[in-house]
Amino acid sequence: MSAAVETNPQVEVVSRIEVDRSAEGAVTIYWASALFWLTIATIAGLISSAKLHSPDFLGNIEWLTFGRIRPVHWDTAIYGFGGTAASGTLLWLQARLCQTRIPFPALLIAGGVIFNVGILLGSIGVLMGQSTGVETLELPLYAMPLLVIPYVFIVIANFKMYFTRKTSHTYVSQWYLMAVTVWFPILVLSAEACTNLGAVDGVAQAIANWWYGHNVVGLFATPTGIAAAYYLIPKVIGKPIHSYHLSLLGFWSNAIFYNWAGTHHLTGGPLPAWTITIGVVGSLMMFIPVITIGINHHMTMLGSFHHLKTSPTLRFAVMGSMIYTLSSFQGSLESLRSHQEITHFTHYTIGHVHFGMYGFFAPLMFAMMYYAMPRLTGNEWSSARLIRIHFWCTLIGMLVYAISMCYAGIRQGMMMNDPTAPFLDIVRFTVPFLWIRTLGGLILFAGTIAFLINFWRIVQPHRLRFVTPTLMTTERDYNMLLNKEKELEQNDK
Amino acid sequence: MKSDQPNPEFRRAPELQDRILEMHSAAMREMSEPRDGIRPTPVTFLILCFFFTMWGGYYIGAYGGDWTGTGMNEKAGAAAPVASAPQNPMALGAEVYNACTQCHQADGKGLAGQFPPLAASEYVTGDERRFAAILLNGINGDFVVNGQKYNSQMPAWKDNYNDEEIAAVMTYVRNSFGNKAAPVSKQVVEAVRKEVGANGPWSESSLAEFAAKK
Numbered sequence: 001m002s003a004a005v006e007t008n009p010q011v012e013v014v015s016r017i018e019v020d021r022s023a024e025g026a027v028t029i030y031w032a033s034a035l036f037w038l039t040i041a042t043i044a045g046l047i048s049s050a051k052l053h054s055p056d057f058l059g060n061i062e063w064l065t066f067g068r069i070r071p072v073h074w075d076t077a078i079y080g081f082g083g084t085a086a087s088g089t090l091l092w093l094q095a096r097l098c099q100t101r102i103p104f105p106a107l108l109i110a111g112g113v114i115f116n117v118g119i120l121l122g123s124i125g126v127l128m129g130q131s132t133g134v135e136t137l138e139l140p141l142y143a144m145p146l147l148v149i150p151y152v153f154i155v156i157a158n159f160k161m162y163f164t165r166k167t168s169h170t171y172v173s174q175w176y177l178m179a180v181t182v183w184f185p186i187l188v189l190s191a192e193a194c195t196n197l198g199a200v201d202g203v204a205q206a207i208a209n210w211w212y213g214h215n216v217v218g219l220f221a222t223p224t225g226i227a228a229a230y231y232l233i234p235k236v237i238g239k240p241i242h243s244y245h246l247s248l249l250g251f252w253s254n255a256i257f258y259n260w261a262g263t264h265h266l267t268g269g270p271l272p273a274w275t276i277t278i279g280v281v282g283s284l285m286m287f288i289p290v291i292t293i294g295i296n297h298h299m300t301m302l303g304s305f306h307h308l309k310t311s312p313t314l315r316f317a318v319m320g321s322m323i324y325t326l327s328s329f330q331g332s333l334e335s336l337r338s339h340q341e342i343t344h345f346t347h348y349t350i351g352h353v354h355f356g357m358y359g360f361f362a363p364l365m366f367a368m369m370y371y372a373m374p375r376l377t378g379n380e381w382s383s384a385r386l387i388r389i390h391f392w393c394t395l396i397g398m399l400v401y402a403i404s405m406c407y408a409g410i411r412q413g414m415m416m417n418d419p420t421a422p423f424l425d426i427v428r429f430t431v432p433f434l435w436i437r438t439l440g441g442l443i444l445f446a447g448t449i450a451f452l453i454n455f456w457r458i459v460q461p462h463r464l465r466f467v468t469p470t471l472m473t474t475e476r477d478y479n480m481l482l483n484k485e486k487e488l489e490q491n492d493k
Numbered sequence: 494m495k496s497d498q499p500n501p502e503f504r505r506a507p508e509l510q511d512r513i514l515e516m517h518s519a520a521m522r523e524m525s526e527p528r529d530g531i532r533p534t535p536v537t538f539l540i541l542c543f544f545f546t547m548w549g550g551y552y553i554g555a556y557g558g559d560w561t562g563t564g565m566n567e568k569a570g571a572a573a574p575v576a577s578a579p580q581n582p583m584a585l586g587a588e589v590y591n592a593c594t595q596c597h598q599a600d601g602k603g604l605a606g607q608f609p610p611l612a613a614s615e616y617v618t619g620d621e622r623r624f625a626a627i628l629l630n631g632i633n634g635d636f637v638v639n640g641q642k643y644n645s646q647m648p649a650w651k652d653n654y655n656d657e658e659i660a661a662v663m664t665y666v667r668n669s670f671g672n673k674a675a676p677v678s679k680q681v682v683e684a685v686r687k688e689v690g691a692n693g694p695w696s697e698s699s700l701a702e703f704a705a706k707k
């Protein structure tokens with residue numbers, strides 16, 4: 001019972017330490033893999049990006065042609081980075097919230113290794129030209145069991161933790177984590193069956209394909225990100241989450257509506273009209289969970305924004321949570337037919353995707369790592385400056401990328417709707433923006449490298465030991481904060 | 494309650510406690526696990542949710558199309574007037590004729606020795622019952638058109654098209670490629686379908702028999 005724990009902080013500390021000890025190996029291996037694949041995905045993304053404005057770049061290497069390197073970018077980003085970052089998050093958060101040790105850590109570590117081998121084999125397969133050709137499920141079939149088996153371990157571990165939990169209250173983050181473990185295997189298996197294994201043909205296959213493509217974001221990445229935000233924001237600032245009722249409404253409306261939205265990717269395609277209409281309605285109804293979650297997080301933060309100055313975790317978490325609201329609003333409006341008439345088949349979609357993935361999901365995963373790694377390893381982050389570089393590069397690079405692509409996409413779409421505009425002119429118009437995109441990607445890459453260095457140092461066995469947390473602050477800022485705290489205390493009295 | 498009891502190993506080795514706690518200074522300094530507040534849901538927001546839901550219902554009603562597996566026009570629902578207007582048979586017929594071009598060709602002249610012409614053919618411009626019978630059941634074997642002999646297969650279309658579509662393609666063929674003949678109503682096709690729709694493909698003689706029968 002959480003109340004009992006609160007009255008006995010010593011016990012809570014001890015239980016935390018036990019949990020973190022048991023989690024260290026498994027969670028660290030998943031997060032280290034996440035950073036490795038993030039680096040690979042960024043490089044693959046930069047190569048793809050460069051090829052779009054300079055087609056001759058690496059043009060005569062068969063393995064690096066656009067049709068191969070681009071799917072590798074997607075698969076390493078979503079499965080390599082997203083899958084492992086989310087798995088680590090899932091294990092650690094669930095263990096913390098259940099106050100149980102992580103079960104069979106050796107198996108989970110083995111799972112982490114198998115997963116990496118799977119992504120590696122799959123990506124090499126795609127580079128060799130063995131892509132299945134189904135967007136979002138390009139990895140050759142022989143790689144899939146290597147991705148599914150480790151996930152089965154995680155599902156089992158998650159259920160085991162939940163059913164042996166020592167707390168009586170199930171916190172909102174746990175709802176999302178339990179949901180992800182149930183949804184994701186169903187998604188992958190039914191999507192593979194309906195596409196690569198050929199259970200259905202033609203248009204139905206395309207529907208299954210994009211049902212999956214949207215849900216891998218909406219029912220896997222998004223709930224994990226939201227679970228992280230629900231945990232980190234109240235945890236760092238030490239206040240309860242604003243409203244349990246809103247949490248409930250947000251969770252269930254998300255569960256009900258997201259699943260319908262996938263067909264908005266096929267607007268204008270040869271689908272029965274009602275399938276797309278339902279996708280549009282599902283997308284628009286997402287306003288309900290998004291606003292709910294937005295209110296809940298914002299109201300919790302209200303009055304604590306000054307902590308953003310120092311806490312790396314909080315900065316990334318709040319950035320992620322705010323951009324969740326923004327990118328989802330954008331997505332809902334984007335699904336309307338009248339909007340799609342302009343932006344479908346343009347760079348706008350790609351702007352939106354990266355706004356969501358790099359503005360919402362990735363920062364929340366970074367926030368998890370910033371928070372948990374010192375607890376798992378017993379080290380502190382070695383450099384506050386590197387954290388600052390990481391943060392600003394992530395924010396600025398992502399904005400440069402998203403804004404340039406969205407703007408270019410709208411203009412591109414309007415020109416394509418004008419039958420008198422020569423196609424080549426439209427292509428030429430987008431080229432400067434494609435260069436800006438590459439620039440944005442390079443800024444993101446710089447941030448990733450800063451994070452890699454810090455991460456590399458923190459996993460070294462007790463090389464660097466600090467007893468105070470690494471905060472992003474100078475002495476002047478620190479004094480300012482102290483004053484602010486005092487002021488607030490006085491106001492309370 | 495279990496969580497009140499530290500792990501027994503931990504209690505057994507008190508001399509380790511300090512070192513472990515020092516190593517875990519991060520875990521010690523953190524705030525307790527997050528809790529839920531119980532503020533109520535804002536009423537204005539619930540009202541907003543209500544309007545979203547009403548809008549969703551409206552949109553599904555207005556843009557549901559005809560709720561079939563093939564209707565791609567989202568405005569073809571009962572509410573939209575376009576659907577109830579009768580289709581122009583020549584336009585519909587031209588659409589259906591796409592299924593015939595691979596054999597009878599886009600100009601209706603057929604391919605010498607393989608596929609008979611539809612242009613200037615008695616079968617097309619003559620008895621409409623016989624024409625409908627050909628389209629419904631298809632033809633097998635020797636067949637003479639305008640003195641030229643063909644020996645191949647004409648597929649049956651009864652399962653692919655409804656009476657309206659078959660009447661439309663007949664009207665279209667009877668008024669294209671230089672042909673000129675009265676349009677065909679869907680009642681004619683309906684009657685022929687009722688009479689012989691269950692039969693297999695025609696031969697030249699069985700077709701002549703059917704046409705003579707009246």
Ligand code: HEM
Nearest residue numbers: 217264265283286328331332334335344349353356357361
């Ligand atoms: C309420 C939530 C959201 C809705 C309704 C929504 C809607 C959309 C729409 C309409 C598209 C473009 C379809 C097209 O033109 O082809 C799209 C694409 C995409 N979105 Fe979202 N979005 C939402 C949130 C997010 C979030 C939070 C993320 C990231 C975590 C995300 C990632 C993506 C991805 C990966 C694509 C793939 C596009 C492609 O390759 O064609 N979306 N979404």
